[in-house]
Amino acid sequence: MTENTNTTATTTAPILVTGGTGKTGRRVADRLTALGREVRIGSRSAEIPFDWDDRSTWDAAVAGVSAIYLAYAPDAGFPGAAEIIGSFAEKAVAAGVTRIVLLTGRGEAGAEVTEKVVAAIPGIELTIVRAAVFAQNFSEGFLADSVQAGVLAFPAGQVAEPFIDVDDIADVAVAALTDERHIGELYELTGPRLVTFTEAAAEIAAAIGRHVEYVPLTVEEFRAGMIEHGVPADAAGQLAELMREIMDGHNAHLADGVRRALGREARDFADYVRGADAAGAWG
Secondary structure (H helix, E strand, C coil): CCCCHHHECCCCCCEEEECCCCCCHHHHHHHHHHCCCCEEEECCCCCCCCCCCCHHHHHHHHCCCCEEEECCCCCCCCCCHHHHHHHHHHHHHHCCCCEEEEEEECCCHHHHHHHHHHHCCCCCEEEEEEECCEHHHHCCCCCHHHHHHCEEEECCCCCEECCECHHHHHHHHHHHHHEHHHCCCEEEECCCCCEEHHHHHHHHHHHHCCCCEEEECCHHHHHHHHHHCCCCHHHHHHHHHHHHHHCCCCCCCCCCHHHHHHCCCCCCHHHHHHHHHHCCCCC
16 A cells, blocks of 8 residues: 555644654654644643643644544553543544544554554544554663663563664554545554664664663663663553563564555664764764
8 A cells, every 4th residue: 555645635624643742743743744734733732732641631632633643652552541542532533533543562462452442433534553662762762871871771682673763653654644545454563674682782883883782681670770760660660561561572573564554665773773873863
């Protein structure tokens, strides 16, 4: 499946981008704006504030929008996420929203529950974008400081992951928001190559000309380190358990979602590293 402007939705109503200042959301918003679409940013600091934890903000956020890019923070697989996301999606559809593109994590049992809850809502035109671990975590996310310090400490052992470039996620999401042929599809997005964290550290080190070493942690050590750095204990525990789930090797295979959605191959991790380095991500 590839994009075709002849079947692109022509509505002029705004598209709500939740997490509109985050890694995927801001890229989705930028692409939609470049296409001439009106975008409503869903964030606490937006002109029309939106907060997942404050349901009193939901009505105004969805009023008058035609479609939603739904990216839940901290993660669609976390405990309680299915109920929150499902309630929000029900409110959106009741308000007249017709299309939702839902971002979830690959290989997460909790995220699959969330997908089923949203898919069961009557009247929804749903596309699910199920993504591998973001490559940009090394430059824009929780691993960026570790890369800068030269010690990439993470609980992945030598498990390989097909890191996905978030620019690919944004491209697929925008296609799904603006082209009706993507309705009803589930796109599992991975990069084109399996990469261990040892290999990722070596590729980044070669690009930036500095030593970066991968140090495997246990999940317990990872959790303790987050708490030590100020992450609340509950959040640290949830993230640690998510890492235990997705870094056990069951995701160490490739998927064809990018090709199916866009008619091209996914970007390679090496391309991401070169681009991030050229943009000054690591100084």
